[in-house]
Amino acid sequence: MQRIGVFVCWCGSNIAATVDVERVAQVMKNEPGVVFSTDYQYMCSEAGQAIIRNAIAEHKLTGIVVCSCSPRMHEATFRKTAQRAGLNPYMVEIANIREQCSWIHKDKEEGTEKAIVLARAALAKVMLNAPLIAGQSSVTKRALVIGGGIAGIQSALDIADAGYEVDIVEKEPTIGGKMSKLDKTFPTLDCSACILTPKMVDAAQNEKITLYTYSEVEEVKGFVGNFNVKIRRKARYVKEDVCTGCGACMQKCPSKKGLNEFNLGLNKRTAIYIPFAQAIPNVAVIDATQCIKIKNNKCGLCDTVCAAKAIDYNQQDEFIEREYGAIVMATGFNPIKLDKFNEYSYAECPDVITSLELERIMNAAGPTGGKLVKMSNGEHPHDITFIQCVGSRDISGRGKCYCSKICCMYTAKHAMLIRDKYPDVNVHVFYIDVRTPGKNFDEFYRRAVEEYSVDYIKGQVGKVYPEGDHLVVQGVDMLANEQIIHKTDMVVLATAIEPDPTARKIASMLTASIDTNDFITEAHPKLRPVESPTAGIFLSGVCQGPKDIPETVAQAGAAAVKVLGLLSKDKLVTNPCVSQSNELLCNGCSMCQNVCPYGAIGYEDKLINDHGIRETRRVAVVNEALCQGCGACTVTCPSGAMDLKGFTNKQIMAEVDAICK
Amino acid sequence: MHNNSDKQKDQVFRMTGVDTRKCMKCGKCSASCPSFNEMQYRPHQFVDMVTKGRIEELMASPSIYHCLSCFACVERCPRGVEPAVVVEAIRNLAERKQGGTYFSPDEVPELIDGTVPQQALVSAFRKYRK
């Protein structure tokens, strides 16, 4: 006979304001099976936990129900409490009377009644709980970082610094990501390359770090501590370990029509190329769509000039498979495509550019050698107009519903840099709101206005169109309540950012949750911001949500710490809530095996004693190390032999009954 | 009075299905409007005044007859607020009131110049009277 204790938490006024906690405790006291019931202000506090521990000892409780916040919040806490008092941790059930009751209802009577029903359902379940013993699994002491931008580099460096092996997979031919394309960084205006390239070199030289550039994650199997990852190393047509990065091939290559990705297509590059001077690894790559040798089997000049004999036109994609204990997602972002925003004439007018393109134009290593010129004719502009929120905060279906966060600051940066370097250029900024939360951020924006006389106009732009050799901006000044028809030379669009398209693909391989905007969901928005709800997956940088460089670096470090916490363990406790086959009922039909996503079910011929009849039968056997406890097999099983520990058929039925009573 | 303005707000919402509170006051509607300078209340003000229940003022304003229903604001609004639809609803409210006719058949003979297409007359009648 079970002896159950019920503990009702007030959560200060969070629960107590809309649920009569004392009444819940009173009602539960009279439920069959309950031998102790109480309420307390903060059950998760040390004092609250002491109440639980004492009650377990004093009343010889065999199970407990805690009526409190979501089990996603404190189930682990109360399981530990029970364990400390000598109770099996799986004899704990949580009735969620905060998130799913007190916070959504206003009427106290209604809230109290619902809380009682939820408590009864939890009680019905715990009455059928059985003690479970968690297994153990090993931990591969190696981490994988997906994405080699500043987020990935920082996470990898921090993990390697602590002495663990870490691999970076980067889909581009070089690491460095978006930050390597930036000219200066806000709010200090230090040069982006000057602070990033040393980190890139560190990553390359660190003996604990292996770089897989021009590579993509192809397949992920396994689970926390034991991921098995297949990586595709795309053919570079250049032997990475032989190439010296001398660049002779680039000088001779006659195919010069490829768009220079590093400069966002603002200029051309050769078919064989090194993305930029500080690329890591400093190794050439051949664009097979442009290479004359690969396309037509003519040319072959690069092979002739390569002293190191690094060219290999027949190189094929290679696959490697590795084991990892933890995976960091650092897949980053891209500016959105502007094909739905033709009112800005971005596609037709070369002088309408995105902010990221302006970074390249301002950069000394960029397509114009750092000279600010109109891309249409190479002339010096006299008037530049910035338009903020292009595609951000847009729920019309054309853009993104969220604020891209970084645009206000980089626009202020651009405006300031231009006014500083070219005082003859007038700069106007159309804004909806200027959002500058961050250390020294608002001061920075005010400097743009007060020191550099940047003209900030509250309002949006309806249309941009060419007229003669300049552009016309038709906008509104909402403070003056005037429509503005403004002639300008260049228009810069602060384009919304979105997660890299690979994020969704990789997230589904990792079974990490992803939100409707394709940002990876964190385990808890405040308390577990760098972890995915899927164990062993950690989040770094913009893949989790828009953020600037300092925030990205901070999050990358935090993700690394979480990885280290995992890798430093020798054994991981596994989830004991796994499937179990009743050999007496199993008829060996294999249906469960077919639906199992983890290949956790096998078959054995076993000698079965079925009510005195002894015979050898083919029965299902669950590999508890592989089973993740989804329960697909339990529903598929035609004979009802499969059940899921911790969520058994009887337990769930008992909950249903309690709710419908 | 307050009650009446709430009623009118509800009425506008029923006619348009537009939740004007979605507006984030970016001004893109007014930036796009070809009739901006002809209007006493500009498209963004229409949206704001509907949210505040100042519908009588809008109904009394000649601005309601200056909207060209060209849908530039509807097309470009990042919040799906559809200012042109709001303007038309207010014009409808004004026209449905007794004496709210803006265009009467008496005016027609004077305006016909031999080239006026039927369409112009039909649309003027549709737009400006009930």
Next chain:
Amino acid sequence: MVMTFSYYPGCTLKTKAKELDKYARASAEALGIELKELEAWQCCGACYPQSKDEIATRLSSVRALNDAAREGGVLVTLCSACHHVITRVNRDMALKPEIADKANRYLEIDYHGTTEVLHYLTMLRDRVGFDVIKSKVVNPLKGRKIGAYYGCMLLRPSKEMGFDDPENPTIMEDFIRAIGATPVVYQMRNECCGGYVAMKDKAQAKKNVSRVLDNAKNCGAEELITACPLCLYNLNENGDKAMPVTYFTELLAEALGVKEA
């Protein structure tokens, strides 16, 4: 093979815009299309009633759509205003039950937006193909620099009209290319000419018209084409008359050699 579509000319095409209609029919015939004029169609009302509680003003469009549904299910329109009104009412009938129920009950029919509404231009593009038109041109309009004037009603709201890119449309330019002329792209081609106020507020109409015409001229257009009788009237009446404006069907007939037929 002859394609047959139901055809809705609209009020103005029977009177002031006879050319738009006449040349459209002649060209269609030359392209192997039979346009079957709906029997007993009524004027669409020329403006789409945006308020959801306006039912009566939608009924004539619903009638036409319902008739077309019974005769092959495709309705070709020509006038921009008709196309705008009929397309949007059709969507209302498919997607807004509160409107569809009332309209159906009033007309004692059961119509739910199943008719496909094609503009003459989309018919040329999607059903005939501009390359086919090009091959049938006997009198290419070589050397003529033509600006397309889309106006507002064909394009917007793009989510409902689904006609072309609302900010950078190309269908008329492709059409101009198909008949052998040179399209002139100018940015004001999708801005409103102010047709609705052409009667009551000449000053505003004139301002809008000159904005369009100036921009077209500056970009090198020597003539304009349009699909809208109201735009044509307004551009001519309230413009400086220096820029010839014609219906696109007239040029099509000319290129196909059926203008004089």
Next chain:
Amino acid sequence: MQVEKQFKPKIVAFCCNWCSYAGADLAGSSRLSYPADVKIIRVPCSCRVNPLFILRAFERGADGVILCGCHPGDCHYSTGNYYTRRRMTMLFSMLDYLGVEKGRTRVEWVSAAEGVKFSTVMNNFVAKIYELGENVKLGDLRCKK
């Protein structure tokens, strides 16, 4: 005199632990209300929900059952919600045949980030149940008071 009791529906919501239960939590922490008639049962995955649980709910007097899982393609266990979708399509049409109207059963995909959607779905579902009234089919009379 006996006062006629106001209809208070009993509604069981099965929510998968990874998406929909978290979505329900988010609805809670965002204070997005929905009727108290909805009671949530947590399951690891929507594919854990045996059709028998739903039959049991109706047998015991439930007026509506809703099943929430991760969006197709986003299942924490890769494919669980696909099984759910297929199983429930079959079950719901059978229930409809037995007289339990289609409106009383529903499958919805709610991600962990969709607190708003969770609340909207629940409000709509409960409104539908109020419209349909008390469920009289499949109920086990022995279970009624």
